[in-house]
Amino acid sequence: MTSPQTEITTPLQKLEDARFDQIGIEVWMKRDDLNHPLIQGNKWHKLRLNLDQAAKQGQTQLITFGGAYSNHIAATAAACYERGWSSIGLIRGDELANNHQAWSLTLKQAQRHGMQFEFLDRQTYRLRHHQAWLDALQQRFPNAYLLPEGGSNEFAVAGFEKVINQLNQQCEGWTDLFCAVGTGGSLAGLAKYASPNQTVWGIASLKNADYLKPQIQNWIGSSKQNWRLLTEFHGGGYAKSNSEIMLKTKQFESKFQILLDPIYTAKLVWAFNTLLEQNHFQAGQKIVLYHSGGLQGCTD
Incomplete structure (x- = not known):
């Protein structure tokens, strides 16, 4: 590979x-x-320097956001898996939490690469751009590197x-x-x-x-x-x-x-x-x- x-x-x-x-x-x-x-196309280009930045900061866990069909979720999971890091995906759609049968192949692949999921209802998911909510999330995971939705920064x-x-x-x-x-x-x-x-x-x-x-x-x-x-x-x-x-x-x-x-x-x-x-x-x-x-x- x-x-x-x-x-x-x-x-x-x-x-x-x-x-x-x-x-x-x-x-x-x-x-x-x-x-x-596994980390195809634009997703590798978007992740590459973010991974370097996380490493510089001594962070070996990535937390990010996406929907059930998010290429970014799959790519982040694969990138962390290859580096031996952990990853958490905050996924839009709390109806998926107890309905594994409805998971997309993208989610299933991310899980195979070790990503843990938290499924959020749509109202909570909309808070992903609110700094106060992100600050609280960072406090929950003080050693994690937070990546925005789609990895775009x-x-x-x-x-x-x-x-x-x-x-x-x-x-x-x-x-x-x-x-x-x-x-x-x-x-x-x-x-x-x-x-x-x-x-x-x-x-x-x-x-x-x-x-x-x-x-x-x-x-x-x-x-x-x-x-x-x-x-x-x-x-x-x-x-x-x-x-x-x-x-x-x-x-x-x-x-x-x-x-x-x-x-x-x-x-x-x-x-x-x-x-x-x-x-x-x-x-x-x-x-x-x-x-x-x-x-x-x-x-x-």
Whole structure:
């Protein structure tokens, strides 16, 4: 198994399609689903510097937040397991506490990697951004490192500098980068380290995601405006889908032999195809679709 300490350059796979040739665009997929078998894609980049920070502080227990289908929960559990650390997941949905049959494959995998769960009702879960509640949580676990939902913070954002450096070496002059968005940290990191003339497009996987924009801009910095957040491709909400998304996913997987996760990358591909059909792109654009992993949940 690849060590999470090992940095590898993941492939940039050219996608060949007659539709692209007709318009005069080039399209690639950045295969960060291949950067680690368990801590895939953007989750490794978001965790890497946070893990380093926890180690510097002498903390070997991580506590974090997520829903039943959270790739971040699975990745955090795996990262702690590999380091011999302990992990606790505060999970949205107290109805799951005594209903193991309803657990997602993502939760089951996290449990196999040693994560302990506390299932919170939705009202309590909403307190995850309230400092007084977080302070009380830290008092309960004084030796733990608290990671926000999705792992998104300034350390997570900084982890994407290496992704952009790889892309610049693999595809000189790329113009557009599409990434899926949950909490906004990946979009912020990619946009922060991309050049001002490169546009990073975020595809929100949850409903009503406009509230993320101020935090994303804060992470990037007020002077940089090279990003967009598209909120109309959520497919019904987080961890939900529709027949069109499922059709486009099957077509993409069949044509390019690349497996997509249903929570994030499938919606990204649907959004890209919709924009393509709407003649959104122009000749000369070099477009990268970012595969953020999450394949442990592809059969949930």
